[in-house]
Amino acid sequence: MAELLSVHVHIPQKDDIWQLKSQGPGLSRNSSAQQFDNKLKYNLPRKRTLDIEFRDLKYSVKDGHHKKGRKEILKGISGRFKSGELTAIMGPSGAGKSSLMNILAGYRISDIEGDILVKGKTRNLRSFRKYSCYIMQDDHLLPHLSVEEAMMCSANLKLDESMPQADKEKEVHDILETLGLSEHKKTRASNLSGGQRKRLSIALEMVNNPPIMFFDEPTSGLDSSSCFQCISLLKNLAAGGRVIICTIHQPSAKLFMMFDHLYMLTDGEVLYKGGVKQMLPYLKSMGLECPPYNNPADYVMEVAAGDSGEENVHMLMNSVKSGNLDKFLANETVNNSNRSSNTSINTESELGDCIQIDANENTKLLAVSDGNASYIPADDFMTDGQDNSSEIAGDHECHTFNTSCFTQFKILFIRTFMSIMRDATLTRLRLISHLTVGILIGVLYLGIGNEATKVFNNAGCLFFCMLFLMFSALMPTVLTFPMEMTVCVREHLNYWYSLKAYYLAKTMADMPFQIIFPLIYGSIVYWMTSQPSDFMRFVMFLTLLTQTSLVAQSLGLLIGAATSLQVAVFLGPITGIPLLMFSGFFVNFDTIPIYLQWITYMSYISYAFEGVLQAVYGFDREALECEKAAQSPECRYMKSETILTELDVDDAKFYVDFIVLCVFFIVLRVSCYFVLRWRVKAQR
Template structure:
């Protein structure tokens, strides 16, 4: 694994340095120097400097009140976020800070005007996504994976395949040590605290050591201690040469002063962009002096929200547009450089600059791979790809990722299979429900399969079997897939894997369970209800039962991929009602009005029920048993042809029903994949 490059710190005075270091790393005066050294020795490798710049950036969305109108969210704003700096994007609600973050991270690509540059060149989105990451406000993690397992999945997907596994494990170990998660590496994500989940989200993206990192509200939901640890971590990451950009709503004064750069928005326009330490002097020069003992972050938020008057907001906007802010910052920087020419670490005037990187570190840029440091050419970070057309949120070719399609599929399959095995709802509960329902139905219809007087009851038994298999496969998929979709969107847009690999792994990992459970259920019901003792008929029955389960699961995947969780819960049962009505059990095909008969061809339950009747009563089955007199009307079903005729399936063909279910399965699975691509594109 990569050899770790330590951070060099200028030391003018021992006490001052200790005070600043301990503040950043959470140590007190009684902590030993050995403890402090252990905190720093796991610093991640330095990254090549990549500055991101935007000019005349505009962003608009459709206005809900006007069909043809558009609402402008960002109004021709410009700025530059430098590597080695911890940047905060702030502003009141509706100011456009989240929109700006999403645009810069590449999560928004439509309705945008203006230029976005990286190292002075127009950003190539696909290349940019390879060397950046976006950590969202909500920590979307797979709950059934441990910290170590999640990290190894990330390492195997994001690092080069040629890298030895031992080096990947060492890198994961070092990252967990750096973020204070090594003691929890065997803990599942569902059992982590809020701060630990946030650090794990950061650790997952730190595997390939991206030079640009975006954080959406990183302190959301954390207590004051966890907030300080989180911002201290971001500060240390920025000190390693990364550009760390995050939105933050209303930090405490202590956290606010840890930021290097502030980009303040109000109503889609810039009111301040510059160093945090220059904010209060600038506001004072504008006649807006922060009251004593007030939090500067609270004060500037009140100004931009218009609490002190709209005139002040307009004055700050005009100052930026006229260039007065740039002149002030230039003069302030010049004066500060003269005052601090003899020292690279200041005290109160340079709050937030806890660790200063030695300038000599920037003379040679290093990349670390397999324990050897090597020089990285500047253009390698932003190589242009040959094809950018597929980068609009759809799938990318697997070869553009660090791992092959097969490797992605293998890792994701193992991860998904492991999650399913540990999910009690998807495994134990499904198994228990199939066993219990099979025994219940078997006892209810015990031994009626070969009795001519109970043919209609037996038909009801067969229909209920298909009905249970449909809903038992449909509803869990409808509920679980939307919850994991957020993880898929985050990981795909952060360039972990292609959608093809994810979708195949997701569907293939659950397929063994969707086959085994119906086989267990069908076997119990078939023999308890005394269906024909013919192995071929038994196989035909189980085949259709399994196909019904797979088709229902495919429909659940499609509904879950196309809608939100709340809508999916409603649509799941509702879509089943028409399928049941037109299945042929409740009403014969000829009785259905002509203008509605086409719906019968869309009911896969109808094909399954029809095929099961053929398997049980078709193919010249021998005469059924009848306890009544031979001439009794109740014994007319001794001949199985009469059963098929009365149930309106005498002309049906088993192989047609089998092929129809296969077609339903393929069409629904392919449709689900394209819907998934559309959902990812819609996110952007």
Template structure:
């Protein structure tokens, strides 16, 4: 790999890597080292194919220019944060991985056997039924590795694999990576400041500083390399600490000297071959081999039209099952939502008890329906605004590592939450409808509940769209403001005929107006007979008179259904394309 990496940062072109060179061998564990901001993660992202834009130069595999699409099928990238589904058990997470990453014609028993082999190899066999949020940091890291071992990748990239781990867990993690490399894999990881014992586990060190290579070679040759320029590491001093001191200029400015000495990564003088005995004589801390199948040569695999191991339909089924499982265990998103709708329904039903059967309470009934529309809109919207921001790191990892297509993930996530939202809406609508004593006519009941569901699904769609556009903080703050115009122009606060002509178009795009009108029409429309009046005079004894005064006499239920249904489809399609952009941007942000 060579040449430069120009990246646009704050509208200025900046070279993050400068004409660096290097090579990484199979059966070798490589540490990319350097201080913060040196370009370690940028180099790793380029090698893994995580960053492709703004890069010049060439990456070869076995002396041939890399075919990135084919390469990504044989490689995996395990990032610094262990982005796992917290409510799945270890075994469930592994079964999702094998069902997505292995051919669908493989039997369930074969998949289960492979899962058990991999879990035993990473010392997680006894934790199969443990939920991932209950795992320790080291166990989460091993599970992240196990998930990618399903496809037996030949090149493995790790970004700061020891981050957040104690010295014991860190050493176990790097020892595991060394075992993976011993099976003829190329294993590359970034690491900031390893201890001396951890540094000794690496075969190869690649040192980056200010976007240039200051050393490429074996661990044993590092100190002799530095001593050739009169930099002597004190006795009992951690070599990695001394190296960072040199890079930081604590011992003088040796940056250009070391870059020239290593020929910016081109020199092979300090590389050393790993003896065959060393490859097979590693100290084992796990009892079973990591994989039972021999690795394949990178050059033997060519790109195929099928980007993923399984079909779109199979991916959708697996992801739907996973999402339903997560939703069923999520108390906040599922059970609390149902409980909230039920409790508010009881409260509102008692507050407006019996208003639907008396002409004198017509306007109170009108206010009840508007509150119901508002409540359903806000709860449906707020429940999903954090969905994509919280899931984005998981999507990015799994999508980049070729688990599934983004379309299958998006459809699974959006479809899975619809039944829960519909159940919550029907629960609220049914309880309030009968407590407020609305007309007991089947077509009115169905029309009212159906309109409630449409309002909820439109608001949910907007929540998904806002969640795809913004992070959690901005979504929570600015999301409700996006709902404000729909509320103002709903026809409750200001009616269409009383509004300034220049603003009337806003009524025609307010989904809450159409939903609210649909609810009112389902109760008061369709030639409902005169309501009984318990007072001397009831101005709105006839529902058609009330509809006329509320500027709803010419409104139609079917138009509301068509508008809201079309809006649901349009917003969800838009949210998908926004999510695509966000996934790509999340990769670019790592620069």
């Protein structure tokens, strides 16, 4: 691990900012900046310069109105984002800024043309993702983990396994102190404010101190105070030598002038790329002057949207293509070389009456205290071939991560298990429902299991057991992957873990509950309904109930992995209808038309029901009780062979049903993993 800096950053709280504002307009910018600087603490090591460059970048998608047509989102744009600078990608809606961000971050890898370079060589996407992070607009966090628990999970997954646990805890403590979250480390993510959630999202990716960071709308949903804190943090991260790139929709003048570099897009083409301080002078030289007291960000957005005329938009685009913008910026750099070395900036006359804020005020805070800081080798980001998108389209091998497969599984298993235990709806409600329904069925069918006159009522009881366990296992699990898909994609994209480890941990953590609940339910029903007092039959009964629950859970996971949340909720119960219709309870096999009989073999409920009937009435069970005379028609079902023949399961074998259910379980689980892998790939 790299040596830590002796200088610390502290994010100012709302009261601190209000105190600065309350001093009135007479307070100079230098004075307020100094007061702000005195509150900053920072202990992240300075990173090696790793500039990102892209040339003639094109991106297109299928046009919904034309089957074979394609719509160009990015139209051959180029640019360079330097380390040590806070870069803003701006543009009107539909300009292509999110697409550009996704492509540069490696989130989007298909239908792309052009070159993406790091240090002048073609980017190696796998290594690039390993040392970069992408923090998305929505703060998708696991709600039932505390700040400290979430951070330790991140540290244990992203930091090297050989690193002592005490060092990881110190790293986490330093980052929480840096981002002003140390007082909330015991608070669950669901109870954090918007600004705290945003800072936690950043903190989770800071544990391995990535030199390249992407932020999609970092100020979205935050108030002005939280926005200032967030951009101040990004400014200081950039000042440490990192590449900080973020899309931003419409910042205030104060926030806008904190950015070092602006990349302005409109309709997939570049309108302006250069320093924020040079933007207004450049627009003025093109005949577009910012009106007095206007927000520069609002003005340039109006220009990009064509409010000042489409001819001006085309003029600015052509200026970029012809190189006039580069010439202007080069001249401005020469003319302002003396001023650029000064870290504080006063209000410039060339910027008119627009509000000014020092764009470099915090760079002086970060100085390396030890020259032995470890850097990521620049060659790790480069390859002599093309961008290896195909290699990372799906999953990666575990050895490419900082932790082994077993360590990833262990950490993710514990994290998922804790979340399940703390989720009152998912755990307590499931337990209560199994207890309540079990007792209700037991009371309804009380003592009928050994009565010959109530054989079909008992068969209905056994079938309802299958029905209840199928839906109680299926419906909650169809939501598992849709609810966490965004978290999974973000963490996998940022190189936390492999999909194999995530899938195994996610499915295995819920399996104990999916076994215990059917056992509780089955035990209540079995003894209250007076089924055979035979321990082996009892075990066989519980085994098939548990298998039914696990297979239904596997089907729910498969549906959830393959579809969206809305589709999964609808498709879950719908898939159960044909399974129940062809289960053998409502219609015998011989009654089903020949061309539909194959569906019976696809219904795992039919095997479960068949096996349960064998467990209860098979294996030479002794005669059932009958209150009337043995010759009475009501007592014709005293012999178990007659019951099995009447229910059309006399030729069934219990071990065959058991094996088939095991095959269903394995096939569905394996299929679910490949569907999940395809889903992650499809999103990219």
